[in-house]
Structures are given as C-alpha cells and as structure tokens.
Amino acid sequence: MFFLRKCKTAILIIALLVIALTMLSFNLRYGAGRGFFSKIVLEAVAPLQKGLSTSVKSIRDAWLRYIILVGIEEENKKLNKKINELKAVVIQYQEGYLEAQRLKKILSFTDDYNYHFIHARVIGREQAGLSKTILIDKGTIHGLKVGMPVIVPPGLIGRLLDVSWHASKVLLLIDENSNIDAIVQRTRMQGIVSGAGSRGFILKYISKTQDVQEGDVIVSSGMGGVFPKGLLIGQVSHVERLEASLFLKINVAPFVDFSKLEEVSVLASSEKRTEQQ
C-alpha cells in the first residue's frame, strides 16, 4: 500500500500512456468508428463547430462578395464565352451517354448504382499535421454508417471514418491514411491511389512498362466493394520513370479543392435503400 501511495503519480502517468497506446493499436487493428467516447466528443463538437462555421462563413461571404464585385463584368464576359463552349461539349457528351445507354441495354448490363444520396453540410475542416478530415452535420440517425463513400459530384472525396448520432468525420482522400483501388480511365490499368496531403494523390503500383500520360483521368475501380466503380478521383499531373523502381511515380491532382468543401453527398448502401422502401 505504501508503495502504491508513493508511486501514485507514476502509475497514473503510465496508465494514461498505456490507455493511449491501447487505443492506437486497437484503431490500427480494427479501424476507427467504434469508440463510445469519441462519438460523445463528436456529438458535442458538432453544434459548436456548426455555429462558429456559420458565423465565420457569413463574414467571409460578405467580404468575398465585396471583392468579387470588383471586375465582375470582365468575369461575366469570360464566363458567358465559357458557357457557350461547354454547351457544345455537353451536347457531345449527351450523345455519348445515350449511345452508352443503348449499348448497355444491348449487352444486358445490370445497373450497379443502386444507391441513394444523403446530402450533408460541412461544419468543420480539421487538418492536423498529416491527417486531413472534415466534419459533416449528419450521423447514424440519418442513416450514415462508417465506411460509406462521400462524394462531391462528379467524384469521390473520401469515406466516413467515424459516425456519431448527429455528426460524422470524413477521412478525405488526400489523407496519407487513405488508400483506394483505382484505374486509369484511358488504359484501364489498375493501381492504388494514396493520399499525399497538399500534394494531392499518388497513384501506386503501375508498372514502368505501362502507358500513363499527364492528363489521364483516374476513376475508382469498384474493387473491394467500398466505393462504386467509375467515380472520378482526379487527373494525372506528373509521371516519372525512376531507374531504381519497378513502378511509375505518378502524381494525381484532385478534381476538387479540398479546402473549399461546403456540401457533400454520402452514398448510402443499396441495402439501406431496400430497407427504406
């Protein structure tokens, strides 16, 4: 008893360190999203973060509106020109889409997109050193589950890492902890897209003999069943052939600015849809 009293502080500190290490190893072993206390913290954070974000956003918007007014006429002309150009492109794509639909029908392909969207607002952007996450204002009571893909049309931005009752944490694709099976749209070569923080993504495990060029579009492969096939991930920004490596070093630029996310959509599973129906 005397020993315990004497070493009380040391025991306490060792216990805290052991708890932290246990959490860490548990998380690495079984993944995130299982802690009751972390749900409580997320639940407490959500309303505060939402309130603060709304106030900050309104101030920022007012300031940006003032800034944007300067030179808006010039911008307007440019945009009108761009719209006319894009209209022509859209018509081309519509033709292509209709053709694909017809071919799909002919080949009797089944429709894989048996999903429904749950829309959510981004209430916080958390960027802790290497980890990149966001908080959204929907949780388990809205039908969200850990692991569900999160998208900003037309592409993928991450997956749900932790879900509480009214809020969820999204692990962005640019997080170093994030890996997703992907294919190069042009050549159908398969690789793994890993997050690289502010550098975007890195496409790994593509052999040096393969043809990958700057500008190639990268989409999800649908392997593993977590992410649906064909969702846009990004565009190849740089390809390097290293002498010492078996694989290409490919940098991929995201299609979206991750620091400006405001609304996102969560792809709920097909099972959920059936349940609701």
Add this chain to the structure above:
Amino acid sequence: MIYYLLMPFLSIILVILQSTITDVIFFGRLVFDLSLVVVIYAGFRLDLVRGSFLAFVLGFVFDCVAGSVQGLFTFIYVIIFLFSFFASGRLAAEKMYIIALFGFLCAFLEDLMVILFYHLVFKFDILVNVYLVLIPKTLIVGLLAPVFFYMMRRVEVFFYERTA
C-alpha cells in the same frame, strides 16, 4: 474537481477554436497548433497529475475531432507534456526566446513522432513532409508559444491581483 469536470469542455472549445483559426487565417494550408502550445504551457505551470490529465484529454479530443488515427495524438500529447514538465525545471520561462525555441523543439518532436508513425505504419514518404508540414508548423508554434505564455502571464497577474 471542477478542473477535471471543466477540462473536456474547455478542450473541445480549444480544438474547435484552433480548427476555425486554421481555416480562416491559413485557409487550411498551414496548421495552427494552439493545443500543443497549451500542453507545453501546462508542463511549465501545472503539476504532474493535472497536466497529464489535461494532455491526455486534449489529445483525445484532438484525435476524435481532427485525427485519422485514434490514440496517436493522445499518446504524443502526454509525451510532450512530460518532456515539457521535466524541461521546465531547467529553463527560464520568463525569457521569450527560450520559450520560442522550446516551442519550436516540442512542435518538431511532435511532428517527428507523427511522421515516423506514418512512415513505419503506412510506409509513407517522409522527406517531402519535412518541408511541407513539419517546418512551417514548427515555426508557427515557435512564434505562437511566447505570445501565449505572455498572455497567460498577464491573465495570471490579473487574477492574482484580484484575489490578493
């Protein structure tokens, strides 16, 4: 007892404030690590039990809200607190340049642990992040730490004068 009851709520507010400032001032490009400065300050001002709890709770909240690996910052913050606590006896806290250097060192230590963890567990490329993440963040903490220490000293003087 009030200290232990209030600590989780204050930790949550601190982490939210930190992420909002990061978002507003640095547009998410750089990290404003206010919570780390608080942990360093706790090493200089609090006793071992209170300080360890503070570091643990703050790290846990930070992990829940911002971290992608639960437990990583909880562990690192307790280590940083202990480092700060044992170094505080040998450092002159009233000298601002010492606090700046010590803040810089602690932030460096924190990022080193994070990067090493990512490298060992996720086989992650270290060198790029030394320039992109580690150096800007350590510089910010190094600049922020003396300001925070100075402000807290003023607050302490204010309350001490009122209660005396």
